[in-house]
Amino acid sequence: MRKSAAWPREFPGANWYDRQEERAVLNVLRGKAPFRYYGVAQPRYVAAFEEEAKKVYGVRHALAVNSGTGALMTAMTALGIGPGSEVIVPAFLWVSTVGAVVHANAIPVLCEVDDSLSMNPDDLECKITPRTRLIVAVHMAGAPCDMKRIVAVARKRRIPVLEDCAQCNGGTVEGKSVGSFGQIGMFSLQINKNITAGEGGLLVTDDEGLYLKMLAAHDVGALWRGGGLVPDPRYVAWGTGRRMAELIGAVASVQLGKLARVVGHMRASKKRLKAMLEDTPGLAWRRLNDPAGDTACCLVFYAPDRGRAARTVAAIRDSNLFGASRLAEYGMHIYYNIPQLVHKAPLSPAGNPWSLPQNAGIVREYGKGACPTSDALFERAVILSIPSTLTRPQEQVMAGILRGAVLQA
Ligand SMILES: Cc1ncc(COP(=O)(O)O)c(C=O)c1O
Structure with a gap:
């Protein structure tokens, strides 16, 4: 994808780095305190990030980890996902979401998305079986899922919900933060995200038991409490070494303070862009479950058909300023573009999780055609990023x- 150097790149949080992040990182280095629990000086940033996260997301517990993928895997462990579990994931996701299920030796079950490009609550209901142990709602491309309906379906069947908020940091549903609707919510701080420390992740929950399980699992399998590791038989686990480094925490805690401003800037740009494009023939916006809660990092619209979507993308790319993609070609965000899923790559030579006797009999189809309604939407959907520092002239x-691209297509 060709891009002009003059155009702001779509790294929302990184575009807002300034002296504050620099100062925080320097404090860690000068204090010789790069580890979150102790150092030459007393470390404080990861703990401060967690404290602030509780307020920002409106939850009782927050745990910083070293990546969004690590957060997903830690959540699966705490939720007891393992052999014999079916975990429902949407057709539009990221490879890590489904990878975390496979890493737990469980079997992913695909659910259709609707025209909001998030989990279709009607299809979700159809996909539930007696072996369903978890529903993963993924807030994709900046916009929240229909959490009210998803949670209603989950409650009726007594199945926990994990919210993957990696692409929707700062998003809300009826004013309440994404990540606070399910049993656990997770965020990523990777560079493409609304706030970033390059890498990093966060887990949030209101459930103390789940928090303590995640605290043990993300570390060495024991609880870090009051300055030491506390062996508590209820939470003994095999740790996974996913602690957040203090240098990352330094950047993360400053960025969290900027989240509302970053999202606010993108929302204002998106509002003006949509107003300027109003009534463009051949352009239909993606439906938003809660327009006020959209983080606005992406602009997504439907062309009338596949051909016009492809020609629109080509014309946008020809502008040589910024890129766009048809969702059907949007890499490992689309289930059938994930080779390890389509080919059911095993985790080990033993063939697990696919070969495990506990997983026998679970339907597992991941090739194109497994979610035909979603496939048809992906063919016509066009996605592009809204940089977080657009100026008014750049918006125009x-x-x-x-x-021009839509009209000439
Ligand atoms: C929807 C989604 N889930 C999970 C992840 C994983 O996050 P990370 O890259 O921090 O491991 C990402 C981002 O990469 C993502 O977009």
Whole structure:
């Protein structure tokens, strides 16, 4: 994808780095305190990040980890996902979401998305079986899922919900933060995300038992409490070495303080872009479950058909300023573009999880066609990023290119 150096890149949080992040990182280095629990000086940033996260997301517990993928895997461990578990995931996701299920030796079950490009609550209901142990709601491309309906389905069947908020940091549903609807919510701080420390992740929950299980599992399998490791038989686990480093915590805690401003800037840009593109023939916006809660890092629209979507993408790329993709070609965000899933790559030569006797009889189809309604939407959907530092003149240029691309397609 060709891009002009003059155009702001779509790294929302990184675009907002300034002296604050620099100062925090320097404090860690000068204090010789790069480890979250102790150092030459007393470390404070990872703990401060967790404290602030509780307020920002409105939850009782927050645990910083070293990546979003690690957060997903830690959550699966705490929720007891293992052989014999079916875990429902949407057709539009990221490879890590489904990878965490496989790493737990469980079997992913695909659910259709609707025109909001998030989990279709009607299909979710159809996909539940007596072996369903978890529903993973993924808030994709900046916008929240229909959490009210998903939670209602889950409650009725007494199945926990894990919210993957990696792509929707700062998103809300009726004013309440994503990540606070399910039993556990997770966020990523990887560079493409609304706030970033390059790498990093966060787990949030209101459930103390789940928090303590995650605390043990993400570390060495015991609880870090009051300055030492406390062996508590209820939470003994095999640890996974996913602690957040203090240098990452330093950047993360500053970035968390900027989240509302970063998202606010993208929302304002998106609102103006949509207004400028209003009534463009051949352009239908992605439906938003809660327009006010969209983090606005992405612009997604439907062309009338596959051909027009492809020609629109080509014309946008020809502008040489910024890129766009048809969702069908949006890499490992689409289930059938994930080779390890389609081919059911095993975790070890033993063939697990697919070969495990506990997983026998679970239907597992991941090739194109497994979710036909979603497939049809992916063919026509066009996605592009809204940089977090767009100026008004840049917004006008962007709207002009988009309108021209749609009209000439
Ligand atoms: C939807 C989704 N889930 C999980 C992840 C994993 O996060 P990380 O890259 O921090 O491991 C990402 C981002 O990469 C993502 O987009």
